[in-house]
Amino acid sequence: xxxxxxxxxxxxxxxxxxxxxxxxxxxxxxxxxxxxxxxxxxxxxxxxxxxxxxxxxxxxxxxxxxxxxxxxxxxxxxxxxxxxxxxxxxxxxxxxxxxxxxxxxxxxxxxxxxxxxxxxxxxxxxxxxxxxxxxxxxxxxxxxxxxxxxxxxxxxxxxxxxxxxxxxxxxxxxxxxxxxxxxxxxxxxxxxxxxxxxxxxxxxxxxxxxxxxxxxxxxxxxxxxxxxxxxxxxxxx
Ligand code: ADE
Numbered sequence: 001x002x003x004x005x006x007x008x009x010x011x012x013x014x015x016x017x018x019x020x021x022x023x024x025x026x027x028x029x030x031x032x033x034x035x036x037x038x039x040x041x042x043x044x045x046x047x048x049x050x051x052x053x054x055x056x057x058x059x060x061x062x063x064x065x066x067x068x069x070x071x072x073x074x075x076x077x078x079x080x081x082x083x084x085x086x087x088x089x090x091x092x093x094x095x096x097x098x099x100x101x102x103x104x105x106x107x108x109x110x111x112x113x114x115x116x117x118x119x120x121x122x123x124x125x126x127x128x129x130x131x132x133x134x135x136x137x138x139x140x141x142x143x144x145x146x147x148x149x150x151x152x153x154x155x156x157x158x159x160x161x162x163x164x165x166x167x168x169x170x171x172x173x174x175x176x177x178x179x180x181x182x183x184x185x186x187x188x189x190x191x192x193x194x195x196x197x198x199x200x201x202x203x204x205x206x207x208x209x210x211x212x213x214x215x216x217x218x219x220x221x222x223x224x225x226x227x228x229x230x231x232x233x234x235x236x237x
Pocket of ligand 1: 204206
């Protein structure tokens with residue numbers, strides 16, 4: 001079974017992917033439309049996860065149990081945390097962590113109870129090829145200043161839009177490159193099922209006081225074009 005899942009958290013991305021599929025047909029599960037068809041010659045299922053960790057976990061569970069996908073790529077945007085992770089850059093996760101997981105003092109902060117770990121690794125080969133595809137896309141788009149970053153991405157059920165919250169996150173998790181709202185939930189579900197996955201995010205804002213303005217502008221203008229280009233390049237590489 002070689003069905004590949006491509007998951008987006010935003011309508012704009014989903015629209016761009018669907019427009020590029022010649023034969024998509026919707027399969028309805030749990031209030032979501034899972035679009036099954038082809039992209040760049042591969043069998044794919046494309047779905048809008050909706051926003052947040054629970055929505056991502058539900059979507060991933062359905063992809064794995066009902067559609068039996070062989071791997072999952074989660075796309076979308078993220079807020080930059082580390083210095084040098086700027087709007088327009090791309091972040092490919094090597095590991096993911098739920099920054100709002102806190103069962104202390106029963107378990108260490110961030111540790112997912114009964115898993116004995118706080119970080120979940122993405123598939124190394126998928127992440128490597130998605131990073132290559134991302135570099136090629138930045139080049140194609142003439143984004144010569146933009147960079148591709150690899151490392152820790154943190155997820156939580158909060159849109160980080162205040163400098164103080166950003167500072168606190170960076171102090172607590174100094175190696176975090178970027179923050180978003182779904183990736184670590186997908187990671188935990190894929191870990192449970194033993195299925196490879198990757199997370200690729202374009203940086204839409206700096207997770208600070210102007211995050212909401214930057215985010216809206218970026219999503220409308222750039223995010224969906226990048227997503228389609230990266231996924232297509234990855235599939236054809
Ligand atoms: N996704 C994009 N920007 C974000 C932010 N600032 N916080 C959480 N998720 C995001």
